[in-house]
Amino acid sequence: MTADALSHGAGRGTATDVDSLPEDSPFGADTVATAREIIARYPQSRSALLPLLHLVQSVQGYVSQHGIAFCANQLELSTAEVSAVATFYTMYKRKPCGEHLVSVCTNTLCAALGGDAIYDKLRTHLGSEDKPLGHEETSGTPGEQGSITLEHAECLAACDFAPVLQVNYEYYDNQTTESAVDLVDALRRGEKPAPTRGAPLTDFRGVEYQLAAGFDTAAEAVGGPSASAATLRGAQLANERGWTAPAMPDNVDLPPAPEKK
Known part of the structure; x- marks a missing residue:
């Protein structure tokens, strides 16, 4: 593909069908058809950008310049607009990912309970003592x-089971350095250990397609509850005991908002 075909930096792309895709494009008729189905869900086509970025990741395992151009053309955006979104969110990878993405929570509670130790252990276990694996390597x-592919992640919203890690966004709770090593070794052998909760484990590209295609398409693949008993216990106690939050008083005088300068 030429530099001009990939750039569209100054202007906007024009929606393309499969016949007008460049010869070296990794995206075929199936991808174009899925993209059109996704776009049709939204009143404004540009609202489909996030799922389309997941779609191109399901094909290539990352968001390449080809993927940027594909999204721009399908949505009639500039590649600058697409790149701004793709580089803002950490869930969009800018270099090829492995079969599995292992995300270790290193935020405060997980870190204090062993998340940092787990991440450091996996860095050397998947790399070496002399050359530990780096973030997103x-x-x-x-x-x-x-x-x-290993990454350290910010809060994975599972503090009640810290320390946690995810494989392709599925939870593995209450981890230790030993259990985390056993998990990645099983993944390297081609096994797919069951997550603590949630859907059965797939590979990174498979889950990216589920994220792109939406809940209707992914419903059959989601085989388990993602909420845990411990997470829901507070709500259950409140329901059993009739606890409610205080009602907001009517006609509350709110302070005026400051004027913008």
Whole structure:
């Protein structure tokens, strides 16, 4: 593909069908058809950008310049607009991911309970003592069976089961350095250990397609509850005991908002 075909930086793309895609495009008729189905869900086509970025990741395992151009053309946006979104969110990867994405929570509570130790252990276990694996680096050949991309993640919203990690966004709770090593070793052998809760484990590209295609398409793949008994216990106690939050008084005089300068 030429530099001009990939850039569209100054102008906007024009919605393309499969016949007008460049010869070296990794996106075929199936991807174009899925993109059109996704776009049709939204009153404004540009609102489909986030799922379309997941869609291109499901094909390539990351968001490449080809993926940027594909999204721009399908949504009639500039590649600058698409790139601004793709580089803002950490869930969109700018280099190829492994078969599995392992995310270790290193935020406050997980870190204090062992998350930092787990991340450090996996860095050397998947790399070496002399050359530990870095953030968003991959052990093995990206995309091939047994390859693993490691990242440290901010809060994974599972403090009640800290320390936690995720594989392709599925939860593995109450981890230790030993259990985390056992988990990644199983992934490298081609196994798919069951998550603590949530859907059965798939690979990174598979879950990216589920995120792109939406809940209707992914419903059959989601085979378990994501909420845990411990997480819901407070709400259950409140319901059993009739606890409610104080009602907001009527006709509350709110202070005026400051004028913008």
